[in-house]
Structures are given as C-alpha cells and as structure tokens.
Amino acid sequence: MSGRDDLPRRDVDDAGGKPTLRTIAEITGLAVTTVSRALSGAPQIALETRQRVRQVADHIGYMPDRAAQRLRTGRTNVISLILDPHEEIINFGTSLIRGISTALRQTPYHLVITPSFEDAPNLDPVRYIMRNRMADGIIFSRTQPFDERVRLLLENDFPFVSHGRTELSVPHPYVDYDNEEFAFQATMKLIAAGRTKPAIILPPERFTFHHHLRYGFMKAVRMQGVDYEVLSGVSLDSSAETIHARILARLDEASPPDGYVCGGEVSALAVMAAYTDRAMVPGRDVGIVAKKTSTLFTPVRPRIDTIEEDLAAAGEAMGRLLLKRIGGAAAEDLQELHRPQMETADATAA
Numbered sequence: 001m002s003g004r005d006d007l008p009r010r011d012v013d014d015a016g017g018k019p020t021l022r023t024i025a026e027i028t029g030l031a032v033t034t035v036s037r038a039l040s041g042a043p044q045i046a047l048e049t050r051q052r053v054r055q056v057a058d059h060i061g062y063m064p065d066r067a068a069q070r071l072r073t074g075r076t077n078v079i080s081l082i083l084d085p086h087e088e089i090i091n092f093g094t095s096l097i098r099g100i101s102t103a104l105r106q107t108p109y110h111l112v113i114t115p116s117f118e119d120a121p122n123l124d125p126v127r128y129i130m131r132n133r134m135a136d137g138i139i140f141s142r143t144q145p146f147d148e149r150v151r152l153l154l155e156n157d158f159p160f161v162s163h164g165r166t167e168l169s170v171p172h173p174y175v176d177y178d179n180e181e182f183a184f185q186a187t188m189k190l191i192a193a194g195r196t197k198p199a200i201i202l203p204p205e206r207f208t209f210h211h212h213l214r215y216g217f218m219k220a221v222r223m224q225g226v227d228y229e230v231l232s233g234v235s236l237d238s239s240a241e242t243i244h245a246r247i248l249a250r251l252d253e254a255s256p257p258d259g260y261v262c263g264g265e266v267s268a269l270a271v272m273a274a275y276t277d278r279a280m281v282p283g284r285d286v287g288i289v290a291k292k293t294s295t296l297f298t299p300v301r302p303r304i305d306t307i308e309e310d311l312a313a314a315g316e317a318m319g320r321l322l323l324k325r326i327g328g329a330a331a332e333d334l335q336e337l338h339r340p341q342m343e344t345a346d347a348t349a350a
Helices: 021-028 032-039 047-060 066-073 092-104 123-132 148-155 179-192 208-224 240-251 265-277 311-326
Strands: 078-083 110-115 137-141 160-163 174-177 198-201 259-262 287-292 305-308 335-338 341-343
Touching: 021 032, 021 047, 032 047, 078 092, 078 123, 092 110, 092 137, 092 311, 110 123, 123 137, 123 148, 137 311, 148 160, 160 311, 174 179, 174 311, 179 198, 179 208, 179 259, 179 287, 179 305, 198 208, 240 265, 259 265, 265 287, 311 335
Parallel strands: 078 110, 078 137, 137 160, 160 174, 174 335, 198 259, 259 287, 287 305
Antiparallel strands: 305 341
C-alpha cells in the first residue's frame, strides 16, 4: 500500500449505516476480533497490522460506538483532566493537554476536560466522574497535604494520577516538580550574585507545593546565613496588579528585599514592572529568579535568570502512568519527581 489514496472508498457498511468493525474487517481481510484488538492497541497484534487497521479506520471515518463499548467492556476509553482556573502558571492547561494527548495518541483513549471552579468544593468534579462513570481515570493538580480527592479515589480504587504530592501515608500515583530544589537553587543563585536579602512569593498555604517552596528557600538562607523575607499580603494566586502594588508598597518601606524568587512568570513580570516603574533595572538593582513554563521571557529585556518546569513532559508522564494504573500497576511504582533545570540570563542583554 503506497498511501491513503490506495484504500478503497467505503464509507458505510452493507446496511447503509456508519462504518463498523465488520467494514474494516472486509477491507483488510482480517477477522473482526483481530480488528477490534488492533484498534485497542493490543501488543499481541503486530505493529504493522495495527497501523494498517488504524489507517483504514481513519480513511473510512470509523467511530466506535462508545455506548455499546461501555456496556461490553465496562470502560469508557476516556481520561478526564480536571482543570481549575489559575493565571500564575502561563500555558498550564495547554501544556498538560499537549503532553497527555501525546501519551494517549496510539491508544483508544480520549481526553476530556472537566472544569473545577473556585467557588465549589474540589471534590465535586471527582464525585461526578465517579458516580456517573464518565471516565476510566482522572488527572488533577494543585494537591494539598491531606487531599480529599486522593483519599476518595484511593478508597474507591478509582485510577488517577495527581500533578503534585500529598502527605498521606498510603502511596498514590503522582508526577511532581521538585519545588523544594527549585527554591533552593533559585535562592542560592541570588546569594551567589551578591544579594543579601532574598525574598520569595509563595502559593497559598493550603497547597503542598507551598511547603516545598518554603523548605527549599529556608534551607538556602539558613545555609548561607543571610537575611530573608517571605513576602506577606500576596501569593502566587494573586493577580499581577495586586503583586505589582505590593512590591511598590514594599519599596516604600524600610529594608526592602534585593532579590526575589518567583514561582511563576506572572509574579516575576509584576516584580520587574514595579522596579521599572521606580526607574530601577531588574537584574541590576534587584535580582530575580523565576520559574519558566513558557517562552514568555524570550523577548523580554532585561533578561532574568529562570529555572524551567516542563509541563508538557509532566502531562505526558501522567498520561503514561495513568494508563499503567488502569492496567493494574501498583501505585508505589507510578511516581515521578522531575528535577529543575537552571537557565542563566545573558549578561550582555541585561
């Protein structure tokens, strides 16, 4: 077969309805059961056969009957990503979706986005999915030390992977970024550059990564014996305008920090804007090390130091681990901690 144009034009089955497994079987000369297993990605079916079956299915517009499939197998072939709105991490949802979709690409699973709203309990979307069996597995983020969602899913043996860890004694699948190491590296970078009073803007205290960031920051300042500040009155969930106003106010107070660890790009831009508004130069008059999750800083001048968190890689890892969990893998074998990667600002651009 040289290409898609060589495939026969057969868009409906013999009864004049939509294409079925039998339609694909007749075109390929394979048994219906072989076609079904090939489309489900069964490793027992040769890769060449799986690719051939998939190409035919795509060409004739075959779509599985999900209702019948669910009745037959008890599975939906759906993964649900629960997303809650927060603006600090730029491209957060888009990057996770891209990564998860990559992991699901050669499987029968489809990704569905389920919103989680700030004014409703975060258990609501989890309960809805479980009660109505809307998905075979769940992915969610912004974990808390004793996360109710994790407890509920573990109690019901419902497959999931969280973006972030908890402090629960029972192991659960997760993919996390080493925020403690990020904060430690960022603070040490500021101190090495001669900053004598680094500060950090933390996420709300209810989240697990608040504590990880604080631990890493405090480890560095205590190791180096320097003054420090945990900026009060704002968090990483605060708007850029609120953070900007708080930094301006802090500049009018005694002994302001001379360096900032920012756990996201929005807070870093707000700090840069505040100092620029006071005719000071970021990188010269104040040190900034920010977590980078997008290409936002590429055209920004002056450059600042960044440490990358690859959210697409995290999404792909979560998708891969969730498929294993659905397949019966043990939770303690489905845990990944991604390390930060320091990027140094170009001094000539500052």
